[in-house]
Amino acid sequence: MATLPDGALMQRAATGLATAVADLLGGVYGRRIVLLVGPGDNGGDALYAGGVLARRGASVEAWLLADTWHDDALAALRRAGGRTSAPRPLRAGAVDVVVDGVFGIGARPGLPPRVAEAVIPISSSIPFVAVDVPSGVGVDTGEGGGMHLRADLTVTFGTHKIAHLADPAAQACGVVELVDIGLDLPPAPVESLGEADVAGLLPRPRPDDHKYTRGVVGVRAGSATYPGAGLLAVAGANTGLAGMVRYVGSAAETVKQHHPEVVGPGRVQAWVVGPGTADDAEQHLAEAVADDVPLVVDADALGHVTAPLPQAVLTPHAGELAAMLGVERKAVEAAPLRHATDAAARFGCVVLLKGNHTGIAGERVRITTAGTPWLATAGAGDVLSGLIGALLAAGLAPFDAASVGSWLHGAAGTLASDGGPITATDLARAIPRVVQQIAVRHWGL
Numbered sequence: 001m002a003t004l005p006d007g008a009l010m011q012r013a014a015t016g017l018a019t020a021v022a023d024l025l026g027g028v029y030g031r032r033i034v035l036l037v038g039p040g041d042n043g044g045d046a047l048y049a050g051g052v053l054a055r056r057g058a059s060v061e062a063w064l065l066a067d068t069w070h071d072d073a074l075a076a077l078r079r080a081g082g083r084t085s086a087p088r089p090l091r092a093g094a095v096d097v098v099v100d101g102v103f104g105i106g107a108r109p110g111l112p113p114r115v116a117e118a119v120i121p122i123s124s125s126i127p128f129v130a131v132d133v134p135s136g137v138g139v140d141t142g143e144g145g146g147m148h149l150r151a152d153l154t155v156t157f158g159t160h161k162i163a164h165l166a167d168p169a170a171q172a173c174g175v176v177e178l179v180d181i182g183l184d185l186p187p188a189p190v191e192s193l194g195e196a197d198v199a200g201l202l203p204r205p206r207p208d209d210h211k212y213t214r215g216v217v218g219v220r221a222g223s224a225t226y227p228g229a230g231l232l233a234v235a236g237a238n239t240g241l242a243g244m245v246r247y248v249g250s251a252a253e254t255v256k257q258h259h260p261e262v263v264g265p266g267r268v269q270a271w272v273v274g275p276g277t278a279d280d281a282e283q284h285l286a287e288a289v290a291d292d293v294p295l296v297v298d299a300d301a302l303g304h305v306t307a308p309l310p311q312a313v314l315t316p317h318a319g320e321l322a323a324m325l326g327v328e329r330k331a332v333e334a335a336p337l338r339h340a341t342d343a344a345a346r347f348g349c350v351v352l353l354k355g356n357h358t359g360i361a362g363e364r365v366r367i368t369t370a371g372t373p374w375l376a377t378a379g380a381g382d383v384l385s386g387l388i389g390a391l392l393a394a395g396l397a398p399f400d401a402a403s404v405g406s407w408l409h410g411a412a413g414t415l416a417s418d419g420g421p422i423t424a425t426d427l428a429r430a431i432p433r434v435v436q437q438i439a440v441r442h443w444g445l
């Protein structure tokens with residue numbers, strides 16, 4: 001901000017915001033817009049954008065919801081023909097959009113009663129556009145905590161904030177649109193891989209490779225009670241990303257029938273331990289750890305992790321992580337990133353916490369935004385553990401294997417779903433197609 005004329009960044013932000021609102025409305029002239037205005041620059045952005053829209057023929061009213069506001073921005077709105085008014089109930093169709101400029105990056109989680117009282121009588125069918133973040137969320141943690149607003153569209157500036165990536169806040173953002181305002185930014189504490197990042201990290205077979213140099217992954221999953229979990233973990237591992245898959249466990253016959261390529265016990269470069277192993281979980285984990293290779297620990301095996309496991313990727317869902325940390329599931333769901341990071345420190349390894357936006361805590365933090373809620377289906381997690389194991393065997397470091405595996409898993413779910421329901425089997429089948437698309441788009445094959 002120091003290098004630019006006063007207010008330049010805010011003008012860029014407000015112009016981007018006005019454009020996004022106009023796009024959402026499919027036009028400006030005659031549209032009715034309510035601005036929820038807080039005390040700081042977030043409210044300033046809303047007021048300046050409101051001025052741009054009023055000048056183009058929209059009817060813009062600002063609700064001032066704090067004792068102070070951005071004076072220059074309010075003057076600009078007034079000059080453009082906008083006005084202030086007192087909050088009132090808004091039934092469906094009363095206005096075309098509500099712009100939430102109450103709090104932005106200066107926010108503490110939660111909403112003052114005055115804001116809540118103004119917002120509660122607004123029909124939930126009126127679209128909300130959040131300026132920078134939905135007001136009330138934990139901007140730097142993604143925690144939901146107290147009361148917060150929800151948006152259909154969030155227009156943010158300069159860079160994504162943690163709240164746009166980390167659940168539960170991310171679920172309140174709707175579609176997130178990033179407006180470049182020309183900031184020079186330091187490295188991010190939280191990353192989210194995109195397709196090009198994954199293309200750069202994915203192991204790519206070389207002409208001189210053979211199956212052993214590409215890596216052998218061993219799967220210890222399934223039991224007499226749960227043979228399916230063994231099959232699905234193998235399906236995730238057996239997608240061609242490693243050179244060979246071995247299976248060890250009591251579902252060997254079933255696995256052989258469905259996956260003729262899969263062989264029995266022997267040397268491996270990485271283990272996958274846990275899905276459906278039931279009473280055998282502890283034994284399987286001990287044997288895998290004794291091999292001193294990287295490993296994925298999932299499902300039943302997670303309950304037997306007591307000491308730090310430096311080469312491991314742990315892949316709990318919220319319930320499993322809660323049990324490992326001795327807290328309530330609800331506490332993990334309210335602050336998933338914090339709990340994943342705590343667990344990574346406690347167990348000295350990478351912790352991947354599954355959910356809508358999966359969080360991976362290791363040397364840094366990554367969040368996977370690829371995926372679809374259709375992935376919330378039995379066995380999808382078994383496929384994920386197999387897939388990450390294959391990437392470990394292929395030579396990726398645990399943090400990269402977990403985050404690349406999670407991205408491929410989400411992308412495969414989205415591809416297989418195409419907007420409709422999927423099973424874990426459909427998901428596993430789509431993994432090679434996702435990799436093929438990456439190869440064609442990014443590797444020029």
Ligand SMILES: NC(=O)C1=CN([C@@H]2O[C@H](COP(=O)(O)OP(=O)(O)OC[C@H]3O[C@@H](n4cnc5c(N)ncnc54)[C@H](O)[C@@H]3O)[C@@H](O)[C@H]2O)[C@@H](O)CC1
Binds near residue numbers: 010
């Ligand atoms: N910093 C930048 O580089 C830019 C910032 N811009 C805008 O400026 C915003 C940040 O503005 P401010 O720093 O003025 O802060 P905010 O506008 O986010 O918040 C203003 C004030 O509200 C109060 N407040 C926050 N949370 C509260 C709560 N839960 N209950 C009661 N009071 C609360 C605090 O006193 C806070 O300082 C960004 O989100 C963005 O919209 C943009 O104009 C572009 C450039």
Ligand SMILES: Nc1ncnc2c1ncn2[C@@H]1O[C@H](COP(=O)(O)OP(=O)(O)O)[C@@H](O)[C@H]1O
Binds near residue numbers: 358
């Ligand atoms: N609401 C959701 N949106 C997107 N992905 C989800 C959602 N719920 C679960 N998933 C994903 O689906 C998978 C479910 O795994 P898990 O809970 O272990 O199921 P299972 O044990 O039946 O295999 C995880 O990869 C998780 O990230």
Ligand SMILES: [K+]
Binds near residue numbers: 042104132135
């Ligand atoms: K806001």
